[in-house]
Amino acid sequence: MAEVSNKQVILKHYVTGFPKESDMELRTLTLKLELPPDSNALLVKNLYLSCDPYMRDRMSKPHDSYVPSFTPGSPIVGYGVAKVVDSDNPNFKKGDLVWGMTGWEEYTIITDTQALFKIEHTDVPLSYYTGLLGMAGLTAYVGFYEVCSPKKGDTVYVSAASGAVGQLVGQLAKLFGCYVVGSAGSKEKVDLLKNKFGFDEAFNYKEEQDLDAALKRFFPDGIDIYFENVGGKMLDAVLLNMKLHGRIAACGMISQYNLDKPEGLHNSFCLISKRIRIQGFLVFDYYHRYPQYLDMILPCIKKGMVTYVEDVAEGLETAPAALIGLFSGRNVGKQVVTISHQ
Amino acid sequence: MAEVSNKQVILKHYVTGFPKESDMELRTLTLKLELPPDSNALLVKNLYLSCDPYMRDRMSKPHDSYVPSFTPGSPIVGYGVAKVVDSDNPNFKKGDLVWGMTGWEEYTIITDTQALFKIEHTDVPLSYYTGLLGMAGLTAYVGFYEVCSPKKGDTVYVSAASGAVGQLVGQLAKLFGCYVVGSAGSKEKVDLLKNKFGFDEAFNYKEEQDLDAALKRFFPDGIDIYFENVGGKMLDAVLLNMKLHGRIAACGMISQYNLDKPEGLHNSFCLISKRIRIQGFLVFDYYHRYPQYLDMILPCIKKGMVTYVEDVAEGLETAPAALIGLFSGRNVGKQVVTISHQ
Numbered sequence: 001m002a003e004v005s006n007k008q009v010i011l012k013h014y015v016t017g018f019p020k021e022s023d024m025e026l027r028t029l030t031l032k033l034e035l036p037p038d039s040n041a042l043l044v045k046n047l048y049l050s051c052d053p054y055m056r057d058r059m060s061k062p063h064d065s066y067v068p069s070f071t072p073g074s075p076i077v078g079y080g081v082a083k084v085v086d087s088d089n090p091n092f093k094k095g096d097l098v099w100g101m102t103g104w105e106e107y108t109i110i111t112d113t114q115a116l117f118k119i120e121h122t123d124v125p126l127s128y129y130t131g132l133l134g135m136a137g138l139t140a141y142v143g144f145y146e147v148c149s150p151k152k153g154d155t156v157y158v159s160a161a162s163g164a165v166g167q168l169v170g171q172l173a174k175l176f177g178c179y180v181v182g183s184a185g186s187k188e189k190v191d192l193l194k195n196k197f198g199f200d201e202a203f204n205y206k207e208e209q210d211l212d213a214a215l216k217r218f219f220p221d222g223i224d225i226y227f228e229n230v231g232g233k234m235l236d237a238v239l240l241n242m243k244l245h246g247r248i249a250a251c252g253m254i255s256q257y258n259l260d261k262p263e264g265l266h267n268s269f270c271l272i273s274k275r276i277r278i279q280g281f282l283v284f285d286y287y288h289r290y291p292q293y294l295d296m297i298l299p300c301i302k303k304g305m306v307t308y309v310e311d312v313a314e315g316l317e318t319a320p321a322a323l324i325g326l327f328s329g330r331n332v333g334k335q336v337v338t339i340s341h342q
Numbered sequence: 343m344a345e346v347s348n349k350q351v352i353l354k355h356y357v358t359g360f361p362k363e364s365d366m367e368l369r370t371l372t373l374k375l376e377l378p379p380d381s382n383a384l385l386v387k388n389l390y391l392s393c394d395p396y397m398r399d400r401m402s403k404p405h406d407s408y409v410p411s412f413t414p415g416s417p418i419v420g421y422g423v424a425k426v427v428d429s430d431n432p433n434f435k436k437g438d439l440v441w442g443m444t445g446w447e448e449y450t451i452i453t454d455t456q457a458l459f460k461i462e463h464t465d466v467p468l469s470y471y472t473g474l475l476g477m478a479g480l481t482a483y484v485g486f487y488e489v490c491s492p493k494k495g496d497t498v499y500v501s502a503a504s505g506a507v508g509q510l511v512g513q514l515a516k517l518f519g520c521y522v523v524g525s526a527g528s529k530e531k532v533d534l535l536k537n538k539f540g541f542d543e544a545f546n547y548k549e550e551q552d553l554d555a556a557l558k559r560f561f562p563d564g565i566d567i568y569f570e571n572v573g574g575k576m577l578d579a580v581l582l583n584m585k586l587h588g589r590i591a592a593c594g595m596i597s598q599y600n601l602d603k604p605e606g607l608h609n610s611f612c613l614i615s616k617r618i619r620i621q622g623f624l625v626f627d628y629y630h631r632y633p634q635y636l637d638m639i640l641p642c643i644k645k646g647m648v649t650y651v652e653d654v655a656e657g658l659e660t661a662p663a664a665l666i667g668l669f670s671g672r673n674v675g676k677q678v679v680t681i682s683h684q
Binding site for chain 1: 610
């Protein structure tokens with residue numbers, strides 16, 4: 001029976017506060033290339049890993065959450081693209097490409113195959129299935145079309161706008177006929193928003209002393225739709241600048257994930273005076289919409305109507321730094337880790 | 343030309359912090375019982391005045407708000423029930439009873455007659471048109487049926503539940519087949535909720551050291567619907583106790599109205615992890631639904647399916663204390679001021 005060496009990134013211990021590279025470590029085990037009998041499982045070779053902000057929550061000790069905590073001493077788990085090496089499952093065969101939950105390691109035995117998507121379209125970069133054609137893309141799609149209730153001509157503000165979700169939300173909003181402003185944390189990202197993704201305006205939130213004033217500059221008549229990725233002070237400033245009957249899609253709050261106590265939100269009365277709707281959502285509730293999303297987005301990609309920027313780290317050993325970089329905004333575009341190109 | 347003495351309650355100056363009786367004063371002017379020619383106006387005799395929490399905002403100096411500030415030196419303005427004494431308007435005639443915006447004085451000349459409702463049903467106490475059959479009742483009706491998206495069997499929590507809006511929300515939710523818990527600020531009010539309004543459970547929030555624990559006691563499986571009247575710490579505790587896909591109708595935040603800086607809300611991430619919707623609303627957007635509301639509520643009142651408790655202060659001179667009492671919770675039930683019974 002064949003054995004392979006299997007490099008892994010494991011979580012060493014539960015994390016409090018800002019995560020560090022040293023909270024994870026690399027180790028190499030040996031794996032038998034054999035599936036348990038009647039396991040219904042897959043043995044996959046991992047190709048690309050996705051680094052996503054929600055993963056921070058899984059690094060904390062178990063608590064009341066929508067996602068379970070990682071297990072210290074075991075590999076990090078996240079979205080990825082993989083190739084089937086062996087299958088004990090009638091729905092998959094050797095050589096199939098899949099995306100879904102996998103381990104941060106070279107080879108993974110996946111028993112929960114229900115949550116895997118088979119990759120049918122390979123005339124796009126495979127790594128896109130960690131983001132634009134995976135969880136982040138579907139998040140942007142249902143978040144914008146379903147949760148934001150957009151109308152042509154609406155003014156739309158997107159925070160963390162150069163991230164995996166934000167860059168697509170802005171482009172979908174532009175295609176829909178909205179006025180779109182994005183914020184990000186560096187000049188390079190702001191340039192991307194304006195010159196690559198076609199946002200009408202963009203600003204570096206780190207250079208603004210007064211977020212309220214910044215928003216008033218870009219939205220003198222107010223914001224119809226806010227796509228919320230950051231939370232905290234930004235959300236508070238946005239509430240002051242929403243239009244009557246504005247909609248907020250609450251997708252993420254990355255600014256708060258490493259704080260012991262989240263920042264306070266002081267402008268909640270605006271919800272009433274401006275009749276604002278905030279709707280929190282999670283993509284897990286919308287997986288049934290994935291085929292419809294693919295039908296829409298694949299032609300847009302091929303025609304160049306939608307573009308996509310990835311920040312690719314090469315090699316599993318770069319994964320800890322890539323993950324942590326999300327929380328300081330080091331990545332420019334979607335953060336991907338390549339384990340193997342095939 | 344006849345003249346009458348016209349007692350008024352005027353705002354002396356803009357208010358900061360907690361309002362005091364001495365922020366208002368009584369004065370008596372003389373009024374000519376004559377309407378300006380071609381004024382299209384009404385001269386009304388005021389019968390009942392409504393004291394409502396939103397009026398606090400109008401006592402502050404002009405600021406970005408959904409309601410204009412009162413004018414110092416002029417009478418307080420609010421909802422009331424009045425009788426038409428003279429009409430220069432084809433839609434109203436002498437003797438008609440109306441409810442809508444009027445002055446805190448014995449007689450008022452109303453020029454904005456668009457916002458007045460003619461009272462057609464007089465086989466109920468006229469004072470009810472300051473609340474149950476007026477703004478507060480319509481607020482509860484659209485807030486519960488439209489904003490909360492209720493389902494039979496939902497668990498419903500109402501804060502400030504013995505107030506004008508809260509008491510009806512609870513009863514509508516019970517009639518709809520929900521499990522309903524209310525909170526209020528005294529034993530007397532809690533007794534009312536359980537024994538008069540038929541709430542399943544009720545508690546005195548002032549006796550709870552830990553609001554989160556209190557909510558867990560009454561909602562071990564969580565809250566589907568929160569009807570928000572108070573804001574602040576209560577909203578923060580509720581967010582921790584909402585069920586997945588819960589709905590919050592944000593109607594008022596009375597705990598915050600006298601604070602220079604509103605309390606911070608720290609649990610907003612629950613919006614995402616639990617996919618919660620918060621929808622702020624104002625009754626002004628729903629006045630067109632009033633006839634439909636009356637068709638529903640009048641039979642309920644007559645059949646005893648809905649009950650109503652008012653706290654009635656007699657005489658215009660009691661109005662300042664009655665208004666201020668709202669913010670310390672002195673009133674038990676809807677706060678009304680009687681100026682004249684006919």
